[in-house]
Amino acid sequence: MDNVEKIKEGLEKAYKKMIEFKKYKNSPIIISKDGKVVEISPDTITTHNNAYS
Template identity: 55%
Template sequence: MLNTMDDNKYFKDERDKIIKGLEETYRKLIEFKKQKKTPIVVSKNGEIVEINPNEIQPTTSYWRKII
């Protein structure tokens, strides 16, 4: 059985891997949309919105304060 410190480290490591994967997926999506010259379609405030991939950042970084 893991103790609390080991549990916290394990979950932090797993969370960091997931976030890194999501950031890489976002980067690849923007790159793909730029190559195909197609808009990114998202929902914003309940409305469908098309965004030109050249108008957004090709990378993102997610940092969350752990409480």
């Protein structure tokens, strides 16, 4: 496994853990969309194996 694959795997794990934490705490995910700050409910996000492909 090269470094790029290790980085992708680490990012995927961090993403899944963040979603799980936000669902547990029932707190919104804050993102920037089209130059605006937007809150997203973590319940609307699904995780899958290739989040960063």
